[in-house]
Amino acid sequence: MRRCIFAVMGFLLLLSSPSVLFAEPLTVYTVNYPLQYFTQRIAGDHARVVFPAPADVDPAFWMPDRKTIGDYQQADLIVLNGAAYAGWVSKASLPRLRQVNTSKAFKNGFITVKDTVTHSHGPAGEHSHTGTAFTTWLDFYQAVQQAQAIAEALIRKQPEHQSDFEKNLAALRKDLMTLDLALQKTLAAKPRQRLFASHPIYHYLARRYELHIEDMVWEPDEMPDDQHWQQLRLVHESFPADWMLWEKQPLPQIAQRLDSMGIGIAVFDPCANRPAKGDFLSVMRENIANLRRAYTNQATSS
Ligand SMILES: [Zn+2]
Numbered sequence: 543m544r545r546c547i548f549a550v551m552g553f554l555l556l557l558s559s560p561s562v563l564f565a566e567p568l569t570v571y572t573v574n575y576p577l578q579y580f581t582q583r584i585a586g587d588h589a590r591v592v593f594p595a596p597a598d599v600d601p602a603f604w605m606p607d608r609k610t611i612g613d614y615q616q617a618d619l620i621v622l623n624g625a626a627y628a629g630w631v632s633k634a635s636l637p638r639l640r641q642v643n644t645s646k647a648f649k650n651g652f653i654t655v656k657d658t659v660t661h662s663h664g665p666a667g668e669h670s671h672t673g674t675a676f677t678t679w680l681d682f683y684q685a686v687q688q689a690q691a692i693a694e695a696l697i698r699k700q701p702e703h704q705s706d707f708e709k710n711l712a713a714l715r716k717d718l719m720t721l722d723l724a725l726q727k728t729l730a731a732k733p734r735q736r737l738f739a740s741h742p743i744y745h746y747l748a749r750r751y752e753l754h755i756e757d758m759v760w761e762p763d764e765m766p767d768d769q770h771w772q773q774l775r776l777v778h779e780s781f782p783a784d785w786m787l788w789e790k791q792p793l794p795q796i797a798q799r800l801d802s803m804g805i806g807i808a809v810f811d812p813c814a815n816r817p818a819k820g821d822f823l824s825v826m827r828e829n830i831a832n833l834r835r836a837y838t839n840q841a842t843s844s
Contacts, residue, residue, distance in 0.1 A: 568699055571617040573628040574601040574814050576679045577644060579822040580689045581621055584710045585696055588703050592617075593816070601814050602676060603669045605630050619695055623688075625652055627676040642695040644688035645678050653745045659759045671742045671759075677812050680747040682722035682826075686715050721826050725751050728830055731837045736783035738774070738805065743812055744787060756781050762792040771799070778803065785836040808836045 568589040572578040578593035585591060594610050595601050606614070611634045614620055620636055622628070624645035645652075653675040660670040679685040693711040697704045729735075729751050742757040756777055760766050766774075785808045786800060797807050810829040811817070817825045 565700060565702065568618040568696070569616070570619045570621060571614045572621040573623055573631065575816050576685070576813060576822055577621045577623060577688065577692070580685070580714060581692050581696075583714045584689065584693050584707055586706060586710055588700060588706065589618075589696065595815065597816055597818075599815065600663060602627055603667075604628065606634075618699060621692055621695070623676060623678060624649065625676040625678050626674040627678075642691055644691040645684070647687045647691065648678075648684055653749065655742055655745065661759055661761075663761050675743075675745040677743045677814070678746055680744065680810075680812060681750040682718045682725070683750060684746060686718050689714050689718070717823055721823070721830065722750075724827075724830050725833070728834045728837050729753065735785075735837060736781055737808070737836070738777075738781075738783045738786040740786055740788045740792070743789070744810070747810070755787070756783065758786075760792075760796075762788055762790050762796070765793060765795055775803070778805075806836060808832045 565588075567587065568585065570581050570585065570589045570591045572581055572591060572593045574595075575593055578591050581589065582591040592613070593601075594606065594613060595604050611630075614634070614636060618640065619642055620640055621642045621644060622631055624643040655671050655673060655675050660668050662668045679688060689711060693707050696707045700707075733752065734754070736754045736756070739755045739757045740760040740762065742759060744753070744755055744757075747753060748755045758766075758770070758774065760770065784804060785806045787808050787810045789809070789811055791797075791809055792800075792807065800807065809832050811825050813822055813825045820828075
């Protein structure tokens with residue numbers, strides 16, 4: 543009799559939650575590393591989250607090959623950055639219903655960048671940053687909204703895991719808002735501090751955290767020519783910044799020459815692609831620590 547009751551109970555359990563027992567983990571493809579990180583944090587074991595770009599490309603200007611586009615097309619969800627990020631997305635035919643545009647909620651707040659120089663970095667060929675600014679996740683509150691959009695899409699796909707997704711989203715939101723607060727505290731030390739940006743990618747960071755930034759279009763691994771140095775010198779006269787933001791540590795000869803002008807290096811890595819070590823959070827913490835040096839010390843102290 544008892545065995546029979548157990549059998550019935552087991553059967554009922556099976557009926558009540560068939561998808562829990564049989565659901566395959568989702569396959570999710572993303573267009574950059576921050577979105578992969580957010581998605582994996584929220585999905586946990588319930589999804590395999592893939593960002594297939596090689597480590598040495600800027601995902602914003604990367605063009606996947608045909609096979610890789612096929613993999614995106616097969617995925618259960620395709621997590622997009624929106625804000626005109628990853629131009630290939632608008633050229634490939636991706637299944638509409640499986641796309642998640644993570645920046646939709648704040649699209650009315652997109653920043654437009656005007657008249658930047660056409661240039662190239664990495665193997666993707668020439669590009670310019672004119673148009674919609676796309677480094678949305680460097681405003682950590684926008685990053686939270688992107689995470690939220692990912693969670694909603696996962697819940698639509700696997701409502702049986704809603705509580706897991708919500709719990710994981712809450713933990714991620716807490717981490718992102720901790721970064722947000724740390725950055726605000728750091729910058730409050732010198733609200734009028736001016737900064738050069740070596741590349742025009744910090745618009746959302748500057749808006750949320752009220753940074754005063756003047757953009758250059760320089761590359762960390764390419765010595766700027768005389769004309770670029772001349773231009774910097776001119777701007778420096780009316781915009782006396784002591785620090786320059788860099789995506790990564792520039793060449794020693796660049797750092798030295800900046801140092802001779804009294805301009806220090808502050809690396810703030812947007813982390814669009816997989817970091818060599820650590821993860822999204824540790825890279826952002828290091829960025830904030832680098833800025834803290836700029837906001838508490840004098841230049842040329844590095
Ligand atoms: Zn660029």
